[in-house]
Amino acid sequence: MSVNPVLALAPRLQRAGGRDSRTTTLLAVTAFAVSTALTLSVVAALLGFVARADRPTTALEREVGGFYVILAVTATILLVVPLLTLGGAAARLGVARRDARLAALRLLGATPREVVGLTLVETALQGLAGAVVGTVLYGALLPVWTQVPFQGRPFTAGELWVGVPVVLLAWLVVPLLAAVSGAVSLRRVVVSPLGVAQRAARPRLRAVRAVVVVVAMGFFMIVSGIGGMPLAAFVAFLLGGLALAFLTMNAVGPWVLGLLGRLRLRTARTPAQLLAARRLLDDPRATWRVVGGLGLASFVAGCLAVVPTMASTGGGGDQDALLTADILTGALLTLTITFLLAAVSAGIAQAASVLDRRRELSLARLAGVPAELFDEARRREVLVPLLVVSVGSALAALVMFFPLFGMAAVTAPQGLLLLVGSLTVGVALVVAATEVTRPLLHRVLADTVVRAD
Amino acid sequence: MSDTTPVTSAWAGAVPRLAARGLVHRFGDTSALAGVDVDLADGESLAVMGPSGSGKSTLLHVLAGILVPTSGTVALRGLEVQALSEKERSLLRRRRYGFVFQLGQLLSELSALENVALPAMLTGASRADAQASAGQWLAALGLAGAEGRRPGELSGGQAQRVAVARALITRPEVVFADEPTGSLDQATGHDVMQVLRDATRAVGASLVVVTHDADVAAWCDRRIDVRDGRVVAPGSTTGGGAGPRPGERDAGVLPAHLGAARVADVFGAGGAR
Incomplete structure (x- = not known):
């Protein structure tokens, strides 16, 4: 299968942008990494409480284990929106820098589909890099989380390890969400190649x-x-x-x-x-x-x-x-x-x-x-x-x-x-x-x- | 820094408003300017022409106090611009110079009126006074009714007129224009050049236009050509090969909306200073 020539540009655009491009890439990857690390930590705690409720070892865990799971779910709900917000901000940041070059590509005759594809590839790559770095960060944070006592005894690192399937899932979902978020904020470039330069008032x-x-x-x-x-x-x-x-x-x-x-x-x-x-x-x-x-x-x-x-x-x-x-x-x-x-x-x-x-x-x-x-x-x-x-x-x-x-x-x-x-x-x-x-x-x-x- | 010049008015006729001597500017190993002398008289308009990489934009940046030359002097009525600190040069640009760039210079979040009023507010005018003055400028340049529009809602020609109004609201001594018509079609470009030249004259400012377009240069009193960082063909535009179309340049006709009376209104309105 041959690679579309415009999509093949993705890594080059990534490199060619100079200082600003490197800065934004770094910021975006950092943001994806932070959200991945914290998401994995929160999921780890949730899974930890679920495991303790399933196999209680103390009276407390037997009697109110279920209540702890409810609390953990609540905390997770509270964190979903901020986590998604951060991911979305990171995706938009990458797009902000690439807007001009992508608009130029549109003017040169790249199709909307190719422009979107290019962005998807670029943003997803940043998301993937962030997810991998975030997993390492999550590993580094484990010793911190194991200091925090819950139900009378801190979680062990083993209890807080989410497992390979969850990590792989994160490596799939983070780039996916990043790409979707980036594509949404790119709509204006695709709608009109000149759209980037023309900023009009938005509806109230x-x-x-x-x-x-x-x-x-x-x-x-x-x-x-x-x-x-x-x-x-x-x-x-x-x-x-x-x-x-x-x-x-x-x-x-x-x-x-x-x-x-x-x-x-x-x-x-x-x-x-x-x-x-x-x-x-x-x-x-x-x-x-x-x-x-x-x-x-x-x-x-x-x-x-x-x-x-x-x-x-x-x-x-x-x-x-x-x-x-x-x-x-x-x-x-x-x-x-x-x-x-x-x-x-x-x-x-x-x-x-x-x-x-x-x-x-x-x-x-x-x-x-x-x-x-x-x-x-x-x-x-x-x-x-x-x-x-x-x-x-x-x-x-x-x-x-x-x-x-x-x-x-x-x-x-x-x-x-x-x-x-x-x-x-x-x-x-x-x-x-x-x-x-x-x-x-x-x-x-x-x-x-x-x-x- | 005070707005009063170190040179008394009695000298004004004898000394050029802006005088550059022996300008040399290097970026690393490349010489963008290799010894340039330029004089700009009171109220004079000067076109700086040259191909890409000739050093014409560097010359504009040095004349305007944006860049400090590697060697040489730039004097605004005797005030040595290159000797000023970064902050003083910024203040000089804000108070005594006006700028028109090719594209994208208007702040996209502000309305046309607010964009024009901004320099006046920055030099100390109240928002109400600045906006009143800005409204008169917009009307004088044919933009009555467009005050509330955002830069993204203006045509290229309209946006450049707003930029001209913004450059002139503080009644600068020199206006610098870097490819002011570069993003416009020819007819709109001529329109903008006429507004730029006439309005600049009306406030008594001198004008420096950097361009690669002989038609644009023809709007100016005088033209210099820059090649490889040197002035190669100083002289009058009327002597140049790509002369003006007489009807356009010499008639001195203001468009109806920029009639002498209209500009005098703006002039006499006690603007932002």
């Missing part, structure tokens, strides 16, 4: 999105307030409610950000404020991709703020104490992973946005626009939405759980401390991650010899 998001969130939250609050539900039904409802809340937040987040953008555009006074407001309004979904991860993490933190309350309302006994301690440990682990994922996503998304704008940025610099303007706009475009989204999400979670736990959930000092503390750490992490793109921005700006090509 509709207020219907806000109605969705109110209805979903109200439904959750009413049902969770009903007593006397069978435990299984209640747990199913809780899990479903959480998953639904995530989907809802993904729908409503961009709309809220668009609203914020319109407000800030009206009040903008300095060039940096104007630029940041326009970027937010221009593509709220893009900003949501940066801050949404933390929004979801904050929602998780808001949910987890009730955990200490649950602990204090539980009865005495060693077994309960152990269970409570484990829930807190699991909660903190889930939160940490979510925050890390959100921070990496934010850094990657900002890098992609800098590379997307590289030409106009460096030309503006030539015309004397100060680098500080773009630095300030870059910071503003993340920080303000970040604070609004994270505090808003945490509050939404607290409100949702109010009927379930009453005032105790809101007033229990440990819960609130956990919430405020983790939000602060999360915001700091995301800000730190976006600062990583500062050198990239300055390198793009310093690229003075922009040929009129």
Whole structure:
């Protein structure tokens, strides 16, 4: 079978892009590696709990092993969206850099199918590289996870080894998801070869999105307030409610950000404020991709703020104490992973946005626009939405759980401390991650010899 | 840095606005400029022509204070540009120069109006004043009604007019244009060149246009040819082989939308400075 000549270009395009191409490839592979390593770790823990519930060795494992599995499933659900977000951001980053050359290929007469194929091959290769590196990283993390005690004894490395089939599955699924994600963000190149250079305003998001969130939250609050539900039904409802809340937040987040953008555009006074407001309004979904991860993490933190309350309302006994301690440990682990994922996503998304704008940025610099303007706009475009989204999400979670736990959930000092503390750490992490793109921005700006090509 | 020039106005007639002497610029082993002298008089328009790799873009970058020459001097009314720090040169470009590039220079997230207003805001004008002034510029250049459009929603010719308005809103002393019509068809290119030359004249700025197109060069008062980093054929465009089509260049007719009265409106409107 002969290889299509355009597809055969893939490895060459990968190599030919110079510094920026290497940077983006490195960033994308890193992102895929991080998400693979963390996904494997989470799956490992889930499988570990399932195995312990199947073959209990202690009284605790025999009696509440099933409950641990439910908690592990919950944590996994909470992590699915941030993991997918990171993978998607990585795929888009690769595409951002290749857009121009792919558009050129289209103009030279490559068919849409070939252009898509080329991207699929390139992004999938990055995904595969990330999956392999991520597996190694997962192996390296095992000694860390085996330090964490659950059910009175830490998992052994053997318990946390997912097995060869799961690893192979990851090596298949990660490149596949990467390719699909890349193809979706390439649509605009394929639709029109000139599409990359022409950026038009996107349609506004509709207020219907806000109605969705109110209805979903109200439904959750009413049902969770009903007593006397069978435990299984209640747990199913809780899990479903959480998953639904995530989907809802993904729908409503961009709309809220668009609203914020319109407000800030009206009040903008300095060039940096104007630029940041326009970027937010221009593509709220893009900003949501940066801050949404933390929004979801904050929602998780808001949910987890009730955990200490649950602990204090539980009865005495060693077994309960152990269970409570484990829930807190699991909660903190889930939160940490979510925050890390959100921070990496934010850094990657900002890098992609800098590379997307590289030409106009460096030309503006030539015309004397100060680098500080773009630095300030870059910071503003993340920080303000970040604070609004994270505090808003945490509050939404607290409100949702109010009927379930009453005032105790809101007033229990440990819960609130956990919430405020983790939000602060999360915001700091995301800000730190976006600062990583500062050198990239300055390198793009310093690229003075922009040929009129 | 102050906006007042170190040279008094009494000298302005005697000293060229921009004077470059003995410019040499090397990238590694290659000499992009090998000893170039250029003078630019007040209000004069100068075309810099040459094939790819001739050094014409490097010359523009050096004249505009984007690159510091390996040796030689560039003086803007006596102010030695090459001796300034990176930051001072950036400030100089923002305050005293205007730029028009080939394509892709408008910030894609800002509207046409905001793109034009940005340089004025950067030099200290309030957003309201800057946008009012930007609106007048857009109207004067035939873009009334397009204020809210994004760069992606403008035609190539419209986008270049917006770029011209953006370059002129701070009323610069020199406007540098690097292949300003390179991405346009011939008719639109002529249109843009006319707007660029006439509007630049209207604010009293001098103009440097880098181009490989003799038709574009014909819009300028004077033309120099650069080959292998040297000026080979200095002189008037009317003496060159690819002369202007008289009706286009010499009539000095402003398009209806850029009538003298209209430009005077903008001029007198107390812009962003």
